[in-house]
Amino acid sequence: MPFDAVNSKVVRARVSPATPVLARRGAMLGYSxxxxxxxxxxxxxxxxxxxxxxxxGESTPMMATEGQGEVLYGYKGLHTTLLELDGSAPLVxxxxxxxxxxxxxxxxxxxxxxxxxxxxxxGAMTGQGLFTTNVHGRGSVALLSHGGAFPxxxxxxxxxxxxxxxxxxxxxxxxxxxxxxxxxxxxxxGSGEAFQLRISGYGTVYVxxxxxxx
Amino acid sequence: MALLTAxxxxxxxxxxxxxxxxxxxxxxxxxxxxxxxxxxxxxxGGMRAALKRAVAGESLSLxxxxxxxxxxxxxxxxxVLVVDLAGDTLTVESEHILAHTEQxxxxxxxxxxxxxxxxxxLATTTVTGHGQVAIVSEGPVMALExxxxxxxxxDPDAYVGSRGQLSMSMVSGVSWKSLVGEGTGEPFSLxxxxxxxxxxxxxxx
Numbered sequence: 001m002p003f004d005a006v007n008s009k010v011v012r013a014r015v016s017p018a019t020p021v022l023a024r025r026g027a028m029l030g031y032s033x034x035x036x037x038x039x040x041x042x043x044x045x046x047x048x049x050x051x052x053x054x055x056x057g058e059s060t061p062m063m064a065t066e067g068q069g070e071v072l073y074g075y076k077g078l079h080t081t082l083l084e085l086d087g088s089a090p091l092v093x094x095x096x097x098x099x100x101x102x103x104x105x106x107x108x109x110x111x112x113x114x115x116x117x118x119x120x121x122x123g124a125m126t127g128q129g130l131f132t133t134n135v136h137g138r139g140s141v142a143l144l145s146h147g148g149a150f151p152x153x154x155x156x157x158x159x160x161x162x163x164x165x166x167x168x169x170x171x172x173x174x175x176x177x178x179x180x181x182x183x184x185x186x187x188x189x190g191s192g193e194a195f196q197l198r199i200s201g202y203g204t205v206y207v208x209x210x211x212x213x214x
Numbered sequence: 215m216a217l218l219t220a221x222x223x224x225x226x227x228x229x230x231x232x233x234x235x236x237x238x239x240x241x242x243x244x245x246x247x248x249x250x251x252x253x254x255x256x257x258x259g260g261m262r263a264a265l266k267r268a269v270a271g272e273s274l275s276l277x278x279x280x281x282x283x284x285x286x287x288x289x290x291x292x293x294v295l296v297v298d299l300a301g302d303t304l305t306v307e308s309e310h311i312l313a314h315t316e317q318x319x320x321x322x323x324x325x326x327x328x329x330x331x332x333x334x335x336l337a338t339t340t341v342t343g344h345g346q347v348a349i350v351s352e353g354p355v356m357a358l359e360x361x362x363x364x365x366x367x368x369d370p371d372a373y374v375g376s377r378g379q380l381s382m383s384m385v386s387g388v389s390w391k392s393l394v395g396e397g398t399g400e401p402f403s404l405x406x407x408x409x410x411x412x413x414x415x416x417x418x419x
Contacts, residue, residue: 079291147223147291152243165242165288193241193250193277207243209223209288 002102003082003140010074011082011142013100015065023073023100025061033069040064060095064103073100079148081206085170087138089203093168095133102139110134143167147209158200162193164211171203216315218346220294225287225312225348229279236287236313238275246283253278274308274320274339287313292350295413297377299345306349306375306413308339315345338375349374353416366406371418378410 002014002021013021015035025039040062065071074080080099085091092110101107109131135141143149149167152159160178169175176198199205217228224242227234235253253276279285288294289312297304299318314320322337341347349355351374360366360380367385376382385403406412 147288150221150224150286152245152286157245160244160248162239162242193239196244205243207286208291209242210291211239211242211288212290 003100003142005080005082006072008079008148009077010072011080011100013065013071013073014069015071016068017066020064020066020103021071021100022062022064022103022105023071024075024096024098025063027073027075027099028063028065029072029074031069031071033067035065035067035069035071038064038066060098062098073142075099075144078144078146079208081143081145081149081167083141083143083170085135085137085139085141087136089171091135091141091168091170092132093135093143093206097144097167098133098135099142099144101135101141102137105135105137105139105141108134108136143206145206145208145210146212149206149208152205152207154199154201154203154205156200156202158198159205160196160198161205161207162211163195163197164213165207165209166197167206167208169199169203169205171201173199173201173203173205175199216346218296218313218315218348220296220348223288223291223293225294225296227279227285227287227313229281229283229285231282233278233280233316234285234313235276235316236279236285237289237311238277240287240289240312241279241285242288243286244283245285246281248279248281248283248285251278251280252276274311287348289350292352293354293415294348294350295355296346296348299341299343299347299377301344302342302377304341304347304375304377305338306341306347307373310349310351310374311339311341312348312350314341314347317345318343318347349413351413351415351417352419355413355415357411357413360406360408360410360412362407362409366412367403368406368412368414369418370402370404372414372416373404374413374415376406376410376412378408380406380408380410380412382406 002019003011006012010029015021022040028037083091145167178196178198180194216232216234219226229248241250294312319342321340323340324337355374358366383405385405
């Protein structure tokens with residue numbers, strides 16, 4: 001694994017000419033060795049990718065780190081979670097949760113609406129937007145979360161997740177929004193859990209210990 | 215019987231057909247079938263508790279979690295601590311309560327002058343009974359022991375709660391220097407005497 005955790009909030013990435021990394025722009029804290037930083041636009045997919053990213057609003061400015069050395073990454077004191085993708089299933093998350101990942105991984109923007117009008121509504125209702133980012137391939141990813149992300153393993157079971165606390169997921173999972181808005185919620189006496197993401201299937205869901213988005 | 219376990223900043227609540235009360239909106243994930251319902255104005259304590267709370271300005275919005283399964287609760291990435299109570303009383307600020315088991319009773323206690331200076335309103339909450347209560351804090355909680363002859367002085371902004379036979383008094387360090395803006399930043403402190411534990415967080419509100 002080219003990444004290792006210095007502490008719960010800082011990631012150290014080893015960079016070599018064969019293994020450059022992509023990181024959130026401005027997230028570099030320090031480095032040693034011969035390393036250069038270069039801004040990347042449109043997540044490396046040319047003009048089409050750039051336009052797509054701009055249109056969807058699912059774009060966080062990224063930079064490529066190249067050369068030979070070790071680089072420290074961190075962002076706003078947020079906790080980081082290191083994931084190793086084996087290529088069998090993409091990681092689905094929000095673009096602004098990606099702190100750093102191997103440049104060998106492909107990112108693409110997925111339109112939630114392709115899953116029917118229901119999922120489009122769920123994106124709009126939960127404030128996640130209509131697009132999410134898929135990370136494909138084999139490699140390492142560091143995700144940002146407020147308060148640290150903990151994994152929930154699903155083996156054909158179902159889990160309910162607060163949309164604000166949802167970080168991302170890996171595996172063969174289906175995500176559905178369950179709304180239970182009753183009269184109590186309308187008059188302001190609800191439990192605060194009217195909306196839940198119902199996630200079921202086989203895989204891992206990452207949930208953060210806070211309901212703050214960033 | 216419902217079991218609460220703390221895992222750093224997340225509280226695991228295992229329910230077996232019973233009920234716990236938790237701060238409204240604090241659920242981050244749930245496994246199994248669990249229903250969430252607002253406990254109402256008194257935090258489940260009925261009309262009298264609601265009235266008392268309204269007068270005291272101790273705001274506390276709780277929800278009932280009922281069912282079978284595990285609920286993951288968290289509040290703004292704050293650290294979680296579970297306190298086991300066996301018939302004794304925990305005094306805690308209402309904003310620090312994350313969840314408690316059903317058998318516990320919450321009540322409002324008037325704190326007087328202390329509350330005014332620490333900007334937390336005039337009252338604190340007491341938790342009594344047999345069961346578990348989970349409290350949240352900004353940074354991990356330290357439990358500091360108080361014994362006869364060993365008084366403890368803490369900053370009101372870092373005070374989370376206390377348990378045991380304790381009496382609390384204000385210590386004022388206000389002098390002419392504070393008035394001209396040359397104070398130390400510690401004009402008031404809380405002095406605890408007696409026998410018990412005082413919970414202090416590693417941050418000031």
